[in-house]
Amino acid sequence: MTAPDGYTAQHADEDEALHQEEALQGRPYELAVVQHGGLFRDLISDKLGIASFIFLVTLIAAAALAPWIAPESPTQGNLSNAFASPVWHGGTWRNPVGTDWQGYDLLSRLLYGARTSLIIGVLVVVLAGTFGVLIGLLAGYKGGRADRWLMGWVDVQISFPGLLLAMLLIALVGGSVLSVTIILAINGWMVYARMTRGVVLSVRERPFVEAAEMMGCRPRRVVFHHILPNLSTPLVTLAVLEFARIILAEAALSFLGLGIQYPTVSWGLDIARAGDHELFGNQWLIIYPGLLLSLTVLSVNLLSSWLRVAADPQEREKRFASRASGTVSGAAGGGGAGL
Amino acid sequence: MGRYIARRLVQGLVVILGVSIFVFVITRVVGDPVKFMLPLSASAEERDARREVLGLNDSIPIQFGRFAGDLAHLDLGESTYVRGEPALDVVFDYLPRTIQLVALGMLLAVVGSIPLGVLASRKPGGLVDRVLTTLSLIGLSMPQFFLGYILLIAFTVKLQWFESGPGPWRTHLVLPALCMALPAIGRLAIVVRSAMIDELNTQYVKVARAKGLSQRRILGVHALRNAGIPYVTLLGWEMIRALAGYSVVVESVFNWPGLGFMAKTAIQHQDFYLIQAIVLVVAVIVVLLNISIDIAYKALDPRVKLS
Numbered sequence: 287m288t289a290p291d292g293y294t295a296q297h298a299d300e301d302e303a304l305h306q307e308e309a310l311q312g313r314p315y316e317l318a319v320v321q322h323g324g325l326f327r328d329l330i331s332d333k334l335g336i337a338s339f340i341f342l343v344t345l346i347a348a349a350a351l352a353p354w355i356a357p358e359s360p361t362q363g364n365l366s367n368a369f370a371s372p373v374w375h376g377g378t379w380r381n382p383v384g385t386d387w388q389g390y391d392l393l394s395r396l397l398y399g400a401r402t403s404l405i406i407g408v409l410v411v412v413l414a415g416t417f418g419v420l421i422g423l424l425a426g427y428k429g430g431r432a433d434r435w436l437m438g439w440v441d442v443q444i445s446f447p448g449l450l451l452a453m454l455l456i457a458l459v460g461g462s463v464l465s466v467t468i469i470l471a472i473n474g475w476m477v478y479a480r481m482t483r484g485v486v487l488s489v490r491e492r493p494f495v496e497a498a499e500m501m502g503c504r505p506r507r508v509v510f511h512h513i514l515p516n517l518s519t520p521l522v523t524l525a526v527l528e529f530a531r532i533i534l535a536e537a538a539l540s541f542l543g544l545g546i547q548y549p550t551v552s553w554g555l556d557i558a559r560a561g562d563h564e565l566f567g568n569q570w571l572i573i574y575p576g577l578l579l580s581l582t583v584l585s586v587n588l589l590s591s592w593l594r595v596a597a598d599p600q601e602r603e604k605r606f607a608s609r610a611s612g613t614v615s616g617a618a619g620g621g622g623a624g625l
Numbered sequence: 626m627g628r629y630i631a632r633r634l635v636q637g638l639v640v641i642l643g644v645s646i647f648v649f650v651i652t653r654v655v656g657d658p659v660k661f662m663l664p665l666s667a668s669a670e671e672r673d674a675r676r677e678v679l680g681l682n683d684s685i686p687i688q689f690g691r692f693a694g695d696l697a698h699l700d701l702g703e704s705t706y707v708r709g710e711p712a713l714d715v716v717f718d719y720l721p722r723t724i725q726l727v728a729l730g731m732l733l734a735v736v737g738s739i740p741l742g743v744l745a746s747r748k749p750g751g752l753v754d755r756v757l758t759t760l761s762l763i764g765l766s767m768p769q770f771f772l773g774y775i776l777l778i779a780f781t782v783k784l785q786w787f788e789s790g791p792g793p794w795r796t797h798l799v800l801p802a803l804c805m806a807l808p809a810i811g812r813l814a815i816v817v818r819s820a821m822i823d824e825l826n827t828q829y830v831k832v833a834r835a836k837g838l839s840q841r842r843i844l845g846v847h848a849l850r851n852a853g854i855p856y857v858t859l860l861g862w863e864m865i866r867a868l869a870g871y872s873v874v875v876e877s878v879f880n881w882p883g884l885g886f887m888a889k890t891a892i893q894h895q896d897f898y899l900i901q902a903i904v905l906v907v908a909v910i911v912v913l914l915n916i917s918i919d920i921a922y923k924a925l926d927p928r929v930k931l932s
Contacts, residue, residue: 576771
């Protein structure tokens with residue numbers, strides 16, 4: 287996603303003012319109006335959408351620049367400087383968000399934690415998405431026995447919640463960014479396969495696919511040039527939703543001590559350690575990482591709900607119609623949380 | 626119906642078999658069961674002797690044959706963490722606590738989600754609807770362990786409604802159950818809401834209204850029953866995930882001594898007989914729940930053909 291030319295914060299302000307009235311009447315996450323002018327215009331008119339977009343861009347930039355902008359190393363503390371207060375509680379700018387019981391700078395840990403979460407999220411989505419889409423294409427296009435076996439595999443793996451097995455695997459191979467990534471990918475590819483297969487089944491009967499086959503396209507060309515492009519919209523929406531789920535799953539594993547291990551920084555791990563140490567003391571050490579994690583996932587969810595509506599003409603139509611008749615479909619529907 | 630259940634049970638056995646093969650492979654082939662059974666000071670010979678006793682020096686197929694045979698006798702080995710106890714007994718010692726937690730959590734979720742969803746459906750965009758949307762977004766976005774800590778900080782540390790003594794069990798059952806229920810309420814109520822909106826726009830509701838039935842009767846007897854069909858499926862899913870996933874997290878936050886807590890402990894201590902027993906018992910419960918969901922589905926909607 288790139289910012290279009292000429293977009294400034296001022297535009298956003300103007301737009302916000304323009305839609306304030308409608309936004310007050312409608313529900314907050316709703317697209318104010320369905321209008322022409324591209325995805326980004328829609329995004330601007332969706333107040334929560336643009337807020338989460340800005341939040342995520344800031345977070346990604348901060349995470350990428352963490353080595354340069356973090357005040358201190360996240361794993362070097364000075365015990366004499368433990369429990370420094372945040373700036374807004376009378377602390378100093380040396381540790382803007384304060385320090386924990388070991389004197390680690392909290393802002394640095396938050397930034398490096400964002401790095402871990404985002405990297406794992408992206409890697410898992412790419413890995414699981416690629417594998418799932420390939421399996422789905424194969425099952426959907428080949429049909430017959432291949433379809434039955436592959437989808438049987440998907441059904442078996444889906445019917446058993448993966449957290450226990452993931453915990454077991456990580457305990458055996460050890461927790462690291464790489465192992466957590468691979469194990470979450472093993473646990474998460476099935477949804478992509480199911481969705482891809484569904485789309486392939488509906489698309490392959492359409493005339494343009496038949497025409498391509500008639501003209502003598504090889505199966506590979508039919509699949510990758512004619513069928514695959516139809517997947518882009520649902521795939522992007524699903525990938526964004528999965529991204530949110532994966533961030534939560536990584537945090538949960540790390541929280542249990544069965545994910546990211548000590549020298550690497552993870553929000554989940556930080557919350558677990560703060561929960562052990564500071565439940566009755568300095569609770570901000572639990573609340574800040576937890577809040578940042580929640581806000582990140584919330585933003586991704588809001589962005590995906592905007593994307594689902596904005597990128598799909600049919601959904602837009604539905605949204606428009608339901609607005610007209612006064613019944614509004616839930617924005618948060620679909621997608622599973624957590625594990 | 627009977628044939629259908631029989632076939633689903635066979636399918637369930639396949640899932641359980643798949644899970645047990647998976648567990649067998651990763652514990653025996655990837656991990657080393659003896660590593661944590663003996664004290665660190667044990668010599669290589671002692672370790673080897675223990676391996677011999679446990680039959681871990683035999684070839685993998687022979688080991689698997691024995692594993693399958695033991696499984697048929699419900700003999701899952703002895704736990705090494707809870708010394709000397711058969712692993713299956715340990716599981717059944719801790720399982721009731723988890724069932725209590727999940728049962729109360731799901732009860733709260735049902736009690737909370739149905740009225741919330743029905744109220745929200747009566748006035749889309751209204752106050753209740755906004756509360757519901759916010760709640761469901763929180764349910765989707767807030768990690769459950771963070772919610773747990775917020776509950777602990779609010780009700781135990783600040784308000785001191787619940788015991789926060791030095792004892793190992795931080796609170797009563799209410800808080801963990803609430804932590805289990807809140808995200809589920811959001812997810813479930815959204816389903817009630819949209820199903821109710823769909824149902825209230827159908828012909829039969831219009832007929833009911835036209836012949837003068839009370840609003841309560843229309844909502845409670847006619848619409849809710851049909852709206853219950855997607856609800857039951859989702860509730861089943863919530864239960865499965867609560868048992869096999871969320872319980873580990875929630876029980877860890879609240880130090881609730883259930884199966885999820887035990888699973889985490891067993892994994893940390895590489896007590897592989899116990900892990901195996903936990904995973905297999907959970908797999909059986911998951912399969913049975915899945916079948917129950919489908920039967921409930923049929924009971925609610927006579928049009929559904931089980932096949």
